[in-house]
Amino acid sequence: MAKPLPLLTNPAPERRDAARNREALMSAATALVAEVGVRGVTMDALACRAGVGKGTVFRRFGSREGLMAALLNHSETEWQAAVMGGPPPLGPGAPPLERLLAFGESRMLLNLRHAELIEAAGNPGARSVAAVSFTTMHVRYLLGQLRVEGDLGYLATALIAPLEIIVLREQVEPGSAPIDRLVAGWSDLTRRVVGMT
Amino acid sequence: MAKPLPLLTNPAPERRDAARNREALMSAATALVAEVGVRGVTMDALACRAGVGKGTVFRRFGSREGLMAALLNHSETEWQAAVMGGPPPLGPGAPPLERLLAFGESRMLLNLRHAELIEAAGNPGARSVAAVSFTTMHVRYLLGQLRVEGDLGYLATALIAPLEIIVLREQVEPGSAPIDRLVAGWSDLTRRVVGMT
DNA sequence: GGTCGAAACGGACCACAGTCCGCTTCTATT
DNA sequence: AATAGAAGCGGACTGTGGTCCGTTTCGACC
Structure with a gap:
């Protein structure tokens, strides 16, 4: 005692x-x-x-992966701050659909920029826990704001999936630089999932 | 001569x-x-x-990855044959939407079954070229049959993305075994993208 | 059958991720 | 201040992926 x-x-x-x-x-x-x-x-x-x-x-x-995850964590944290408290439309203040579209574009560019690091960090470890759950929660929240009905957890995951580098790579590498097309495609996808305009 | x-x-x-x-x-x-x-x-x-x-x-x-890719290639080929020429609803003969839904479930289960091998095969190498482009082409074809309008290439990629193991793992690991939920979620997602029941 | 160039072989060799364990440095306690 | 125990340290060591290059085997053409 x-x-x-x-x-x-x-x-x-x-x-x-x-x-x-x-x-x-x-x-x-x-x-x-x-x-x-x-x-x-x-x-x-x-x-x-x-x-x-x-x-x-x-x-x-x-491990080596842990090192890469630690390096990633830094910029990831900054980005999360921009989403949670930065200026609209990424941050709070804009209408939910605008925020969602801004989120998609921002996340896509972030993943492309950090491609090497993300791949070197591998699947397991600290990254998935922090990064993946944050993005999922955020999208899920915005879907709720938009009055979307259904399995919001699954829909959020499904919207985030095409933003992962492993998927982006196959689209970016061969066809030179149609990043605008990717942004437009994701926007279209999101509108279909949300259910209007 | x-x-x-x-x-x-x-x-x-x-x-x-x-x-x-x-x-x-x-x-x-x-x-x-x-x-x-x-x-x-x-x-x-x-x-x-x-x-x-x-x-x-x-x-x-x-390389080691190449070895794993070679092992994968075998079962991948079998699966492709089932999609192209096997019995409906996965193979030809069923209405497009049914085929598409069967495709999603089948691909999801296949990826879960080969999870270890796929991860060991890594991103580059022979796998992506063969497997990814085949699945994308197939989904794109079915979307065309369904008279979906828009960037079919992107929509196909977006539908396949949540079936990749890297995405599936985060859904399967923590919550025990909600595979039915994943199948239902993907079905809902697909219907939204296609545009109707 | 003999010869020649090329393809394939195989094991010694190297680089790097990751482990182990004895040594050092810190902090809490008296 | 001294001491004991724990936390941290570091470099020698190991296992495995991957390379290199001299040797062998093959098949085509005399």
């Missing part, structure tokens, strides 16, 4: 050396990606660049 | 030893997958099991 209550001792205060290394690793990783591209980043090089041992890198990120 | 016409000497007769090794590799690979699972198959083990050198394995398949 001499210990302070568990609730007061926060889960993990994080030691000072650990914090220093974390920061060194993140900035080194960012720099490396900028220099040699996502594919060229090796865990050995990262450890060396950050001035830490390889074991430390794996302690932090668990 | 002494040579036989090029059209008669087919592009690549394939040497006998090469053919023998190809067969040995394919059956060894199938056996290994059955024994230790997709993840447990290593290229070294495969080479050893088939009684060839490692270089031969890579000559055949190019």
Whole structure:
């Protein structure tokens, strides 16, 4: 009973050396990606660049995929902030259908921009939990605002699916650059699902 | 002019030893997958099991992903035959909407069944070219039969997207087994896109 | 049958992701 | 301030994907 209550001792205060290394690793990783591209980043090089041992890198990120997920997480968070609190039509304030269409275009461009990183981050890990559920929840919410009836969870997933890079790639690669066509196509799809104009 | 016409000497007769090794590799690979699972198959083990050198394995398949793609290709071909010439409603003979709905369910189950293999095969390589374009063409054709108007290529891709494993996984894993719900959801989605009951 | 060029073979070799475990550094307790 | 125990560290080590290149095998043409 001499210990302070568990609730007061926060889960993990994080030691000072650990914090220093974390920061060194993140900035080194960012720099490396900028220099040699996502594919060229090796865990050995990262450890060396950050001035830490390889074991430390794996302690932090668990795996190469975990590292990529951590890098993704940063810009993903910014984007989520823009959706939740940024200016309309992406952020709140615009009519739901406008917000939804803005969401689709924005997400599509974001995924195209981060294509390499997303693929290197793989399926499992921290990414899916955070990113996928957020986008699904948001679209589901907008569908509700639009008084759409049916399995909103499924419809939300179905609308987001064609925005994933794995799907976008096959459309972008061969036919040069019909991004306008993709935006228009998604808009049409969404209107059909929503049920009018 | 002494040579036989090029059209008669087919592009690549394939040497006998090469053919023998190809067969040995394919059956060894199938056996290994059955024994230790997709993840447990290593290229070294495969080479050893088939009684060839490692270089031969890579000559055949190019990479681990290529090997998985080759394994996938087999069942994929069977499935395509069922779609093109099997019994209705998946095969020809049923009304277009019924065929389309049967297609969705069948494709969904196929992707779930081959989940491990598909993921191990990765994005690039022979798989996308064959599988993706076939499914897209087929759906596009059915949409045309249904007199749907708009960018049929995009709509086809959008309908197929939620059937990909990368999307299915997030729906199947957490909520146990609502496969019926997925089938119903896709059916609803399709009816909305097509434009009527 | 003998010869020649090309295709195929195979195992030594390399690079990189990921593990292991002894050592160091921190924080809490007295 | 000293100490004990835990958290963190780091680099040697392992397993596997993938490459390289000298050797073998094939098939076509004399």
